[in-house]
Amino acid sequence: xxxxxxxxxxxxxxxxxxxxxxxxxxxxxxxxxxxxxxxxxxxxxxxxxxxxxxxxxxxxxxxxxxxxxxxxxxxxxxxxxxxxxxxxxxxxxxxxxxxxxxxxxxxxxxxxxxxxxxxxxxxxxxxxxxxxxxxxxxxxxxxxxxxxxxxxxxxxxxx
Amino acid sequence: xxxxxxxxxxxxxxxxxxxxxxxxxxxxxxxxxxxxxxxxxxxxxxxxxxxxxxxxxxxxxxxxxxxxxxxxxxxxxxxxxxxxxxxxxxxxxxxxxxxxxxxxxxxxxxxxxxxxxxxxxxxxxxxxxxxxxxxxxxxxxxxxxxxxxxxxxxxxxxxxxxxxxxxxxxxxxxxxxxxxxxxxxxxxxxxxxxxxxxxxxxxxxxxxxxxxxxxxxxxxxxxxxxxxxxxxxxxxxxxxxxxxxxxxxxxxxxxxxxxxxxxxxxxxxxxxxxxxxxxxxxxxxxxxxxxxxxxxxxxxxxxxxxxxxxxxxxxxxxxxxxxxxxxxxxxxxxxxxxxxxxxxxxxxxxxxxxxxxxxxxxxxxxxxxxxxxxxxxxxxxxxxxxxxxxxxxxxxxxxxxxxxxxxxxxxxxxxxxxx
Numbered sequence: 001x002x003x004x005x006x007x008x009x010x011x012x013x014x015x016x017x018x019x020x021x022x023x024x025x026x027x028x029x030x031x032x033x034x035x036x037x038x039x040x041x042x043x044x045x046x047x048x049x050x051x052x053x054x055x056x057x058x059x060x061x062x063x064x065x066x067x068x069x070x071x072x073x074x075x076x077x078x079x080x081x082x083x084x085x086x087x088x089x090x091x092x093x094x095x096x097x098x099x100x101x102x103x104x105x106x107x108x109x110x111x112x113x114x115x116x117x118x119x120x121x122x123x124x125x126x127x128x129x130x131x132x133x134x135x136x137x138x139x140x141x142x143x144x145x146x147x148x149x150x151x152x153x154x155x156x157x158x159x
Numbered sequence: 160x161x162x163x164x165x166x167x168x169x170x171x172x173x174x175x176x177x178x179x180x181x182x183x184x185x186x187x188x189x190x191x192x193x194x195x196x197x198x199x200x201x202x203x204x205x206x207x208x209x210x211x212x213x214x215x216x217x218x219x220x221x222x223x224x225x226x227x228x229x230x231x232x233x234x235x236x237x238x239x240x241x242x243x244x245x246x247x248x249x250x251x252x253x254x255x256x257x258x259x260x261x262x263x264x265x266x267x268x269x270x271x272x273x274x275x276x277x278x279x280x281x282x283x284x285x286x287x288x289x290x291x292x293x294x295x296x297x298x299x300x301x302x303x304x305x306x307x308x309x310x311x312x313x314x315x316x317x318x319x320x321x322x323x324x325x326x327x328x329x330x331x332x333x334x335x336x337x338x339x340x341x342x343x344x345x346x347x348x349x350x351x352x353x354x355x356x357x358x359x360x361x362x363x364x365x366x367x368x369x370x371x372x373x374x375x376x377x378x379x380x381x382x383x384x385x386x387x388x389x390x391x392x393x394x395x396x397x398x399x400x401x402x403x404x405x406x407x408x409x410x411x412x413x414x415x416x417x418x419x420x421x422x423x424x425x426x427x428x429x430x431x432x433x434x435x436x437x438x439x440x441x442x443x444x445x446x447x448x449x450x451x452x453x454x455x456x457x458x459x460x461x462x463x464x465x466x467x468x469x470x471x472x473x474x475x476x477x478x479x480x481x482x483x484x485x486x487x488x489x490x491x492x493x494x495x496x497x498x499x500x501x502x503x504x505x506x507x508x509x510x511x512x513x514x515x516x517x518x519x520x521x522x523x524x525x526x527x528x529x530x531x532x533x534x535x536x537x538x539x540x541x542x543x544x545x546x547x548x549x550x551x552x553x554x555x556x557x558x559x560x561x562x563x564x565x566x567x568x569x570x571x572x573x574x575x576x577x578x
Contacts, residue, residue: 010347010436014544019523023226023233025199037546057348057381061542062523063283065200065299086352086383087283091299141183141313151301152208155309 001127002051002077005035005042006111009055013067013088016059022066030066031073048075051117053109055081059088065095072097078117080124080135082106093142096150100124105133161411163319164386165354168294168408172277180318180415188218189293190271191306192280194262194519195223195234197299198241201281204304213248214310220252220271221245222262225519230526260491260517263287263375263459268491270401274389275408279303279312284459284541286377289386290370292393292407296384317383319354320345321416324361326425331575333469334369335461335539335559338376339430341422343440351381353417356410361424362387367396368465375460376541379437431537431572432557435545443562443574453536454479454567455548456560457488457515458522461539464494464501466560471503473564473578474510480570485512486521486528512567524548530555537566 015038017030024030035042052071058081059067068091071079079092082103092099098119105124109115113128122135138146148154162170162177170178172186193201198221205213213219221241226234245253252271259265263284266272274292278285283297298312306312322341342349355377357370365373370387377385387393389407397405428442456462456470467489479485487507489495495517498504504514521528522540530536530549535556538548543555556572565573 012542012544014523014542014547018546019196019225019525022196022525023231023237025203025237037551057351060347060381061283061544063281063285063297063299064196065281065301066196069200083348083351085348085381087297087299087378090302094299094301094305139183145313151305151313152204155305156208 002049002115002117003047004109004111004113004115005039005050005052006109007038007052007054010057010060011038011054012061013059013064014061016067017064017070022064025066027069027073030070034070034074043074046074046076049077050075051115052076052079053106055106056083058084060085063087065091068092068095068097080105093145094151096146100135102133102135105135108133160415161413163354163414163416164356164388164408164410165294165319165384166316168275168277169314169316178316180316182316184314184316185311186277186314188279188306188310188312189276190218190220190278191303192220192222192262192266192282192285193303194225194282195227195238195241196225197281197303199237200300201303201307202241202244204301205307208304208308210308213307216249217251219250219307220266221250222254222259222265223256224259224261224517225523226525227256227518228516258492261459261462261519264462264490264494267291268400268493270403273397273401273403273405274393275406279306283378284375286382286384287371287375287459289374289377289384290367291397292387292389294384294386297378317352317354318417319356319414320350321419322355322357323359323419323421324357324424325359325421326361326423327364328424328427331429331561332427333559333561334365334372336427336430337424338373339432339437339440339557340427342376342380342437343430345380347379347436347438348381350377353382355380355382355385357385357387358410363390364424366465367392368463371463372460379541429559429562429574431562432543434543434554434556437543437557446572449556449572450535450570451483451537451566451572452534453528453530454483454485454563455521455528455536455538455540456563457490458519458540459490460541461560462488462490462494464497466539467494467498467503469560470564471506473561473575474512474567475506477510477568479511479567483567483570485567486515487512488515489517491517521548537563537572539563
């Protein structure tokens with residue numbers, strides 16, 4: 001089960017991981033500053049398996065892959081948003097951070113709710129509110145990358 | 160049904176007769192770019208993929224520009240790591256401090272982007288080269304790693320929005336005002352997953368520097384790329400910077416666009432984006448009284464010679480307002496030298512502004528111009544997100560070089576016409 005952290009529209013990669021910490025690519029160090037400029041309490045309370053739920057254009061701005069890396073290493077198991085900015089979307093697929101686009105789930109979920117997510121079918125169950133939502137499944141092309149654990153796994157298999 | 164300009168380039172690069180919006184393709188990449196923030200992660204992933212040498216040592220470019228000249232020990236370690244990789248791989252296009260520039264000013268100047276190219280870069284502003292009629296887009300570090308290994312990139316073919324430009328811009332109005340106007344109109348996700356294709360006779364009235372600025376900020380509307388048709392100004396620029404052969408692509412007359420937006424350039428006014436999103440735009444006539452602490456002129460958006468000329472024209476023979484800090488960053492060493500030769504640096508320094516070596520530093524709140532709590536900056540850069548240039552309670556107002564330079568003289572956001 002996953003506890004929800006909820007944010008609004010246009011969460012940018014500068015607030016997910018501020019540039020002042022980009023002088024390193026150490027995953028754990030990046031994770032220790034995750035969401036710092038939008039939610040200073042995040043790193044203190046986030047637990048393995050928790051979920052971020054947000055509005056439109058999540059992850060806009062810089063191409064820094066450090067943003068999805070910091071979230072993944074913090075323990076975030078999935079990001080559900082109405083829409084994602086396109087580079088964040090690619091980065092999440094490429095590093096194997098599960099993401100789902102599902103406006104209904106975003107509208108029907110509040111901070112602190114407990115979710116149960118089945119990535120295979122795209123089913124999002126909000127246990128706190130007793131509601132179930134369905135995200136569009138990934139097209140086969142992207143699913144191959146996800147199933148290989150990310151892009152590096154996928155291109156290594158091709159060799 | 161026809162194809163957009165972007166779709167035609169992508170079809171060509173993936174060896175297909177035609178492509179449609181939404182289709183997944185693997186495109187051959189003409190140039191793959193990384194910097195000192197994104198390349199370290201890319202190199203780690205490249206090595207994890209089992210690859211030993213890059214697919215083409217002439218087609219992988221690394222530019223240490225974000226935290227350079229090295230801002231601290233950690234930044235120095237990252238730069239050392241990518242330098243050693245570049246030397247080990249014998250990369251032709253590794254540009255060290257002293258010969259480098261801000262990557263998106265440098266790559267076209269070095270002739271590494273030409274019309275019809277497909278370019279990816281692990282930096283969101285890689286979309287800049289659409290000014291030259293190339294397909295170019297920002298990706299992440301793992302994408303860069305995969306392209307360094309295989310020379311191919313997976314892409315979802317974008318739909319397109321057409322911006323039909325007419326007329327010509329008035330005095331003190333520039334490409335920056337055009338793109339801020341557009342982002343204000345369609346929003347920061349107004350072109351999400353799509354191409355922004357510029358068309359119409361108005362494109363011919365834009366200088367190459369204007370076009371670079373417009374294409375550079377396509378990402379701030381969520382776009383995959385921004386692209387301009389190739390005309391005489393483009394070919395003149397390319398001839399001056401590159402001897403590579405190139406191919407010109409044009410959108411079909413019946414190309415499918417999701418939206419067509421008509422813009423009369425003559426009606427544009429100097430435009431400012433208020434905190435904390437580039438879509439929060441107001442024209443200079445509506446900004447009211449906004450006092451400022453710092454002015455930044457430069458970056459991959461507005462660090463070209465045309466930008467410095469405008470700034471110097473306004474600052475020449477005048478003095479920066481007491482209590483305001485003004486920092487000017489040329490885009491490349493060549494632009495720096497040109498500004499010296501034209502006397503622009505003298506004008507800028509005599510006015511009381513700092514003139515820096517090229518770096519991305521202040522734009523992303525990295526170094527060389529960080530804001531304290533409660534401070535405000537007028538900046539010719541591209542993002543005004545929360546905390547972008549420093550403290551989370553600082554503010555960034557995005558504007559053109561003309562507005563920024565005028566504001567430096569009065570200490571408030573200023574209409575250049577008042578100077």
